[in-house]
Amino acid sequence: MNTNFSFRLIATDGGARRGEVAMPRGTVRTPAFMPVGTGGTVKAMYMDQVRGTGADIILGNTYHLMLRPGAERVARLGGLHEMARWPWPILTDSGGFQVMSLSKLRKLTDHGVTFRSHIDGAPYEMTPERSIEIQGLLDSDIQMQLDECTALPAKPAEIERAMELSLRWAERCKAAFGDQPGKAMFGIVQGGDNAGLRVRSAQALKAMELKGYAVGGLAVGEPQAVMLEMLEITCPELPADRPRYLMGVGTPDDILKSVARGIDMFDCVMPTRAGRHGLAYTRRGKVNLRNARHADDHRPLDEESYCPAARDYSRAYLHHLVRSQEALGAMLLTWNNLAYYQRLMQDIRDAIEAGRFADRAAEISEGWARGDI
Numbered sequence: 001m002n003t004n005f006s007f008r009l010i011a012t013d014g015g016a017r018r019g020e021v022a023m024p025r026g027t028v029r030t031p032a033f034m035p036v037g038t039g040g041t042v043k044a045m046y047m048d049q050v051r052g053t054g055a056d057i058i059l060g061n062t063y064h065l066m067l068r069p070g071a072e073r074v075a076r077l078g079g080l081h082e083m084a085r086w087p088w089p090i091l092t093d094s095g096g097f098q099v100m101s102l103s104k105l106r107k108l109t110d111h112g113v114t115f116r117s118h119i120d121g122a123p124y125e126m127t128p129e130r131s132i133e134i135q136g137l138l139d140s141d142i143q144m145q146l147d148e149c150t151a152l153p154a155k156p157a158e159i160e161r162a163m164e165l166s167l168r169w170a171e172r173c174k175a176a177f178g179d180q181p182g183k184a185m186f187g188i189v190q191g192g193d194n195a196g197l198r199v200r201s202a203q204a205l206k207a208m209e210l211k212g213y214a215v216g217g218l219a220v221g222e223p224q225a226v227m228l229e230m231l232e233i234t235c236p237e238l239p240a241d242r243p244r245y246l247m248g249v250g251t252p253d254d255i256l257k258s259v260a261r262g263i264d265m266f267d268c269v270m271p272t273r274a275g276r277h278g279l280a281y282t283r284r285g286k287v288n289l290r291n292a293r294h295a296d297d298h299r300p301l302d303e304e305s306y307c308p309a310a311r312d313y314s315r316a317y318l319h320h321l322v323r324s325q326e327a328l329g330a331m332l333l334t335w336n337n338l339a340y341y342q343r344l345m346q347d348i349r350d351a352i353e354a355g356r357f358a359d360r361a362a363e364i365s366e367g368w369a370r371g372d373i
């Protein structure tokens with residue numbers, strides 16, 4: 001039973017890292033993929049099913065939970081783990097990104113941001129202190145600083161303003177978080193697509209000696225090459241003995257290429273959202289089950305998969321469910337997709353330990369290129 005929060009680097013292979021993040025509620029094997037459970041649920045999944053796919057940690061969102069059912073109410077219900085019946089680690093985003101991308105009538109100052117709920121228009125204020133307070137009420141194990149994520153493309157002056165504001169907010173979040181041994185507060189590197197600003201942000205956050213670091217401000221529409229270039233600039237500035245979390249990323253290809261550049265933790269809505277839209281991730285790339293070509297196909301998605309959704313159901317049946325908008329369609333494809341992502345992460349972890357990450361990454365990519373059987 002770990003009473004503290006710690007990161008252990010087990011092996012490296014080039015820029016790729018194999019590690020473990022240990023905390024009282026459990027240990028996260030890295031590189032790790034965190035299924036997104038925005039409103040306290042990983043959509044269309046039971047939590048023991050999410051666990052069964054191999055997930056060590058899930059993500060929750062401060063913005064959504066503060067609006068509904070409310071942070072104080074979640075605390076009265078025993079916290080997010082108790083309410084949602086997920087007893088293992090939970091990482092919560094701080095709300096900054098969602099306020100700027102979802103809410104209405106926003107006013108941002110150095111003090112914080114005032115906004116109206118996208119659900120019922122009710123007014124709210126989010127400050128660094130309130131974000132940490134809410135994440136505490138949720139009983140989150142890894143809490144993110146409140147930050148301002150700049151939408152790209154943006155002028156350097158605008159990127160610099162948001163990056164410097166985020167650094168001031170990191171200091172305030174660190175002060176508000178205080179000393180909680182079994183939990184962590186991660187800083188978030190900003191700086192857009194500007195190398196100099198990325199370095200300044202990473203170095204300033206490193207000086208704060210935080211327990212972990214996220215790379216933010218990416219996966220906001222920039223080309224993959226720009227995202228990867230920012231990782232090549234940012235990761236070397238971060239301490240090697242702390243976890244690195246790339247927010248909102250990504251596709252399986254994004255993940256392979258980002259692991260190669262030193263990232264340990266990922267989250268993305270892709271596998272769950274795609275599952276609800278009839279899209280399956282497989283070893284041979286994506287399969288759109290809406291497509292009529294599957295209507296009489298007896299084969300499963302992947303007869304070699306450990307996941308029943310991939311192994312026990314015909315494509316014809318999945319096509320029927322998707323076309324009929326049956327709830328089971330979203331459930332089975334979400335299950336398949338999360339299982340695929342976790343299988344990919346296990347493959348990556350094993351390959352780094354065996355010192356063959358580059359070869360394995362190439363084999364995996366060739367599988368996608370081969371296309372669907």
Ligand SMILES: Nc1nc2cc3nc(NCCc4ccc(CCO)cc4)[nH]c3cc2c(=O)[nH]1
Pocket residue numbers: 093094095096097098144145147148149188215216217218219220247248249268269270273
């Ligand atoms: N606090 C904070 N949170 C973030 C969350 C993010 N999420 C992303 N990208 C995810 C965007 C994303 C949204 C939808 C889909 C599904 C297909 O459309 C895929 C990716 N970038 C992000 C950046 C930040 C950031 O700087 N700070």
